[in-house]
Amino acid sequence: MTLPQEEARDWIGLSLIPGLGGETYRRLLAAFGSPQQIYAASASHLRQVVNAEIASAIGTGPHGPLIDQTLAWLEIKGNHLITLGDKNYPQAFLEIPDPPVLFYAKGNTKLLNAPTIGIVGSRHATPQGLKNAEFFAQALSETGWCVASGMALGIDGAAHVGALKGSGSTIAVVGTGLDIVYPSRHRELAHQIVEKGVLVSEYPLSTPSKAHNFPRRNRLISGLSRGVLVVEANPESGSLITARLAAEQGREVFAIPGSIHSPLSKGCHQLIKQGAKLVDNIHDILDEFSHVMARHEQAFETAKAEDTLLSVMGFEVMDSETLIRLSGLTSDQLSAKLLTLELEGSIASLPGGRFQRIT
Structure with missing residues (x-):
């Protein structure tokens, strides 16, 4: 664990207070400087930044079984807590509107500042879509890029598999606590990612799979990436959320076209109509980022x-x-x-x- 245990306790304790989201947490840090100083602040000073309920919760100090569980998890080799004050905090996150105040990582955290491309797409991909995702991920990885995705079934999983075959490796941003593997069918893949890449989550340990967590984690996939490639997606796919967030964050958006008769091509065609770069070979991406x-x-x-x-x-x-x-x-x-x-x-x-x- 890079942070001293008491400092980690303070960072974690604040993140677990109900109603204290990322924006409020950042306001507190701006006002008081550090979690230690936030906990040391008087109730009257706290109430100038947060409501009385949150100020009262801060006043009780950082405690609870989940904090102790997390500190024990951090003692295990390869497990990390990364905060805004950490030298390993990804610079790319500082460019997005809602950067995580802290997040958890398992594996090689040096990859978090490597040149990265996101690859996302349908959970119900076609065989050709899976081949495309794996091929593009491996090709990018072999040219030094790291590939970010969400470890979901379908395109995400194929992208991680392809990236692990190259030298650039992969980052999996998940929507659960890092002590949970979701989906369970990707348990072996998760172990491979920990060995050669890195798992990332802003959610506390023991956070189960919840539908509303996944759109939120998508901003971190795009946030880490210089650009996002959508391989297959229907018009309602969560992958289009990632693409939209990428565009809003100033990232490049790429899409692979397909048959006009396939529902899984319609999302990509929609993106291309909106200005995404059509991709039919790896150089369409590499040429964009040669600099x-x-x-x-x-x-x-x-x-x-x-x-x-x-x-x-x-x-x-x-x-x-x-x-x-x-x-x-x-x-x-x-x-x-x-x-x-x-x-x-x-x-x-x-x-x-x-x-x-x-x-």
């Missing part, structure tokens, strides 16, 4: 060079000439990396043009 991967690769190479430099430095005091010889960097490259590392607090600049690693 994203270029920036991602540049950032990766920069981080790799900085890691190499820190490695060769050890914790000895070294001058620039020695660092150039050991790292293989040019003088200009070394100067840029040293400045970045100094600003990050990883190294200290010493008199005489010498440097030392301090973290």
Whole structure:
């Protein structure tokens, strides 16, 4: 667990107060600074931000069996609580209107800041639709993209399966607590995602499958993604909710066309008429985002060079000439990396043009 247990208790405790939704939680954080300070605030100060009932609930402090259950769950390797104050909080979530104040994750949380494409569609997909979802997901994953979906039956499941075959992996955003696998037929898939990808939920542990949870979780699928591909959908499909949210969030929307006689093509055709990009091969998506991967690769190479430099430095005091010889960097490259590392607090600049690693 990355957060100290008492801090985690406070974050979780506030999230479980009835009537205290994300917007109210963010107002409290803006007013008081942190969950600890919210709990320490007087009733009169709290009532300036929330109603008397919520202020009273905050005044009783964070307690209850679900908090203890969650803290025990967080002690298990691979289980995470990620809050707005966490360095691993996805930057993409900060671009959407209603970012989660906190959410739970199980698996590799580094994927939450990877370049991501959402793939969604019908639970009652055709065999060809399932093949398309798996093919596009695998192709995207093999080119370095992470694929986000909702782990539902049909297109979602096929997208996760395809993505797991590539190097980019997958993110499953679910509408239940992370101690529940829904649908149960995807239990083995969920285990594979935990091993190679990551499961995400903003719902507390033990939250069962409820119909109204799934449209809300869709904003997180689109929120994590640079764009959303709809593979098959009828006009009433929840996938069109994800596509609409993606458009509202400034994400690209893609759709695969199909037969004019198939009900599962009508939703995609509707999206195309509304401006979604028609997709019939993987390059229709990759060409749209070539600049994203270029920036991602540049950032990766920069981080790799900085890691190499820190490695060769050890914790000895070294001058620039020695660092150039050991790292293989040019003088200009070394100067840029040293400045970045100094600003990050990883190294200290010493008199005489010498440097030392301090973290």
